[in-house]
Amino acid sequence: MKQSQILLVLFAFILLGGNYAKAQICYHNADNFPLLGRGVEATATRYDRLPDSLKSVVRAPLWQLSLNTAGMAIRFSSNSTTIAARWTARFDNVMNHMTPTGIKGLDLYCWENGKWRFVNSGRPSGKVNQFTIVSNMIPHEREYLLYLPLYDGITSLAIGVDSLSQISSPKKELIQREKPVVLYGTSILQGGCASRPGMASANIISRRLNRQTINYGFSGNGLLDLEVAHCMAAIDAGAYVLDFLPNASVDQMNERAVTFYRILRERRPYAPIIFIEDPIFTHTYYDQRIAREVERKNETIRSIFKQLKQEGEKHIYLISSKKMLGDDAEATVDGIHFTDLGFVRYVDLVCPVVKKALK
Amino acid sequence: MKQSQILLVLFAFILLGGNYAKAQICYHNADNFPLLGRGVEATATRYDRLPDSLKSVVRAPLWQLSLNTAGMAIRFSSNSTTIAARWTARFDNVMNHMTPTGIKGLDLYCWENGKWRFVNSGRPSGKVNQFTIVSNMIPHEREYLLYLPLYDGITSLAIGVDSLSQISSPKKELIQREKPVVLYGTSILQGGCASRPGMASANIISRRLNRQTINYGFSGNGLLDLEVAHCMAAIDAGAYVLDFLPNASVDQMNERAVTFYRILRERRPYAPIIFIEDPIFTHTYYDQRIAREVERKNETIRSIFKQLKQEGEKHIYLISSKKMLGDDAEATVDGIHFTDLGFVRYVDLVCPVVKKALK
Numbered sequence: 092m093k094q095s096q097i098l099l100v101l102f103a104f105i106l107l108g109g110n111y112a113k114a115q116i117c118y119h120n121a122d123n124f125p126l127l128g129r130g131v132e133a134t135a136t137r138y139d140r141l142p143d144s145l146k147s148v149v150r151a152p153l154w155q156l157s158l159n160t161a162g163m164a165i166r167f168s169s170n171s172t173t174i175a176a177r178w179t180a181r182f183d184n185v186m187n188h189m190t191p192t193g194i195k196g197l198d199l200y201c202w203e204n205g206k207w208r209f210v211n212s213g214r215p216s217g218k219v220n221q222f223t224i225v226s227n228m229i230p231h232e233r234e235y236l237l238y239l240p241l242y243d244g245i246t247s248l249a250i251g252v253d254s255l256s257q258i259s260s261p262k263k264e265l266i267q268r269e270k271p272v273v274l275y276g277t278s279i280l281q282g283g284c285a286s287r288p289g290m291a292s293a294n295i296i297s298r299r300l301n302r303q304t305i306n307y308g309f310s311g312n313g314l315l316d317l318e319v320a321h322c323m324a325a326i327d328a329g330a331y332v333l334d335f336l337p338n339a340s341v342d343q344m345n346e347r348a349v350t351f352y353r354i355l356r357e358r359r360p361y362a363p364i365i366f367i368e369d370p371i372f373t374h375t376y377y378d379q380r381i382a383r384e385v386e387r388k389n390e391t392i393r394s395i396f397k398q399l400k401q402e403g404e405k406h407i408y409l410i411s412s413k414k415m416l417g418d419d420a421e422a423t424v425d426g427i428h429f430t431d432l433g434f435v436r437y438v439d440l441v442c443p444v445v446k447k448a449l450k
Numbered sequence: 451m452k453q454s455q456i457l458l459v460l461f462a463f464i465l466l467g468g469n470y471a472k473a474q475i476c477y478h479n480a481d482n483f484p485l486l487g488r489g490v491e492a493t494a495t496r497y498d499r500l501p502d503s504l505k506s507v508v509r510a511p512l513w514q515l516s517l518n519t520a521g522m523a524i525r526f527s528s529n530s531t532t533i534a535a536r537w538t539a540r541f542d543n544v545m546n547h548m549t550p551t552g553i554k555g556l557d558l559y560c561w562e563n564g565k566w567r568f569v570n571s572g573r574p575s576g577k578v579n580q581f582t583i584v585s586n587m588i589p590h591e592r593e594y595l596l597y598l599p600l601y602d603g604i605t606s607l608a609i610g611v612d613s614l615s616q617i618s619s620p621k622k623e624l625i626q627r628e629k630p631v632v633l634y635g636t637s638i639l640q641g642g643c644a645s646r647p648g649m650a651s652a653n654i655i656s657r658r659l660n661r662q663t664i665n666y667g668f669s670g671n672g673l674l675d676l677e678v679a680h681c682m683a684a685i686d687a688g689a690y691v692l693d694f695l696p697n698a699s700v701d702q703m704n705e706r707a708v709t710f711y712r713i714l715r716e717r718r719p720y721a722p723i724i725f726i727e728d729p730i731f732t733h734t735y736y737d738q739r740i741a742r743e744v745e746r747k748n749e750t751i752r753s754i755f756k757q758l759k760q761e762g763e764k765h766i767y768l769i770s771s772k773k774m775l776g777d778d779a780e781a782t783v784d785g786i787h788f789t790d791l792g793f794v795r796y797v798d799l800v801c802p803v804v805k806k807a808l809k
Contacts, residue, residue, distance in 0.1 A: 188550070190548055192547045210733060211733045212783060215546055225737060290780065290789075374570045376569075378584055425551070430790040431789040432789070435780070
């Protein structure tokens with residue numbers, strides 16, 4: 092009798108204990124599911140942004156940033172009631188004006204009524220992470236999009252689902268892979284400082300257009316490196332977006348912007364190429380030095396654009412930054428880097444131009 | 451000759467070296483300037499939110515959170531071309547879904563054309579911090595508002611200005627101190643997860659109304675503690691906002707919500723008291739358990755509100771959460787905690803009701 096009581100207690104412990112829920116989740120290597128947002132195939136690992144051949148060619152900081160997974164996402168389908176993730180951050184980066192979730196977290200979206208809808212984020216605890224993203228769902232088959240870290244890389248990723256559910260590659264494509272929108276830029280394009288990966292501008296644009304975007308944003312390093320132009324030109328893009336002004340100096344623009352453009356144009360004669368003015372950073376209302384710098388940069392890009400037009404260049408666009416950040420000065424965390432509020436406003440301005448250019 | 455050359459190099463080093471700029475900045479103890487956002491005077495330190503008398507009375511986690519400076523701000527006036535800050539965070543807190551700038555940073559606003567305008571944030575590096583918030587300004591006299599950390603406290607704060615400039619208490623009041631709006635709530639009200647202190651809802655409301663707000667948001671602890679009600683009732687409030695549903699359970703509401711209300715009403719017979727429904731958290735679209743919980747909580751508050759109305763209670767309001775977060779499901783970092791996008795939407799809903807109630 093006593094023995095059976097002990098067994099009963101033991102059974103109840105196993106059944107109700109903390110390990111019960113975990114035991115129900117089965118992890119599947121994300122390498123087996125399709126990846127979106129990688130411009131070129133010939134990378135050293137699946138989650139690099141630049142081809143391995145550029146490793147000893149490009150500047151070291153640029154290469155280092157190319158190991159961040161900004162703009163990448165995993166597509167899968169599942170009828171699980173729970174979606175969890177295990178992942179290892181490549182660098183375990185930390186920043187003082189961005190959430191760890193945006194830096195090295197994950198972000199899950201689901202296809203609902205013809206749109207991608209935010210499900211929940213995967214919040215990191217450090218280098219090695221495990222997080223239950225969503226639970227208690229009705230066991231319907233759903234199409235998912237899982238965004239990868241913006242300011243870190245990953246060395247492993249597994250997606251957890253109920254052990255009795257199914258997980259597979261997507262049943263429907265949904266996001267057009269061909270003719271992606273290829274964006275080149277700075278920390279802001281890379282996603283600084285979105286609260287979670289899905290709120291980076293390139294990712295919002297991808298959802299709004301249902302089309303793959305390639306994020307070549309390199310924090311502090313949108314300096315018109317011509318190797319990146321060649322890499323971008325190798326992609327059969329639907330459109331190119333060039334948003335390098337927050338980093339490139341007037342001298343660098345005068346020296347290389349036209350060359351950068353011609354590298355793209357030579358290989359892709361009909362692709363729309365969209366230049367974007369420097370944001371009128373909110374603190375330029377006070378900081379006179381930065382205000383003059385933004386003004387000079389914008390005069391420079393306008394004059395470069397005018398020159399290209401005069402030379403008969405077609406399929407080129409220039410987006411003014413006048414209305415980019417709204418009129419309340421509230422859309423940045425530090426005067427420069429956009430919050431989710433800033434990214435939504437940016438995409439409201441930029442996306443219609445891209446959409447029109449794609450037609 | 452050689453000696454004079456050495457002296458020249460030494461002089462150039464001192465003049466052009468990194469210490470030159472710093473040497474120009476003179477720091478002034480912020481304790482000498484007026485503080486906004488503290489409900490009661492009788493606190494142990496200047497930057498506590500609850501009176502010292504409650505230290506051994508309230509629950510320990512509530513007391514701990516009362517040492518966070520959520521909703522507090524320093525007012526000052528200066529004609530400096532640079533504003534810097536030195537501050538020590540009380541706990542050096544870290545969170546995985548909020549920026550360090552929001553948790554333990556500072557946030558500077560300036561009075562411009564009848565409105566408070568974001569200047570820039572003070573980004574923290576850890577426990578002990580020094581940051582130049584803005585530089586290169588025209589040396590005009592300006593009125594400033596410097597928000598303190600949302601999820602940490604401070605043990606010291608000094609404001610740095612050009613050594614030859616002036617800094618003083620404000621020349622104009624600008625923000626009405628009397629009849630403040632006193633808000634009670636949870637992690638969301640405390641400011642989770644604003645990118646910087648100025649974007650917490652209570653701080654946005656204060657700027658929109660030009661009126662002091664008192665932030666009694668306690669992360670995970672908006673559990674209708676009656677001691678907090680007594681503390682709030684002691685304040686001659688213009689209005690009370692009660693936004694506790696994200697924490698309080700149905701049982702806790704049924705047990706204490708009316709008592710909490712009556713404590714306020716007894717002492718303040720004519721003050722508007724505004725209840726706010728539980729946000730329809732974006733992940734409730736998927737998580738059926740949380741969806742039911744939100745529904746049950748909102749049914750409960752509606753029934754409590756109806757009961758109060760039927761008993762003839764006046765000056766009470768209930769804000770529906772139906773349109774609180776917009777219709778794109780994008781306004782949170784984790785399904786629950788608002789980003790700046792969420793806070794702006796929340797304030798767009800709540801502020802007009804508060805404004806009307808204040809009339």
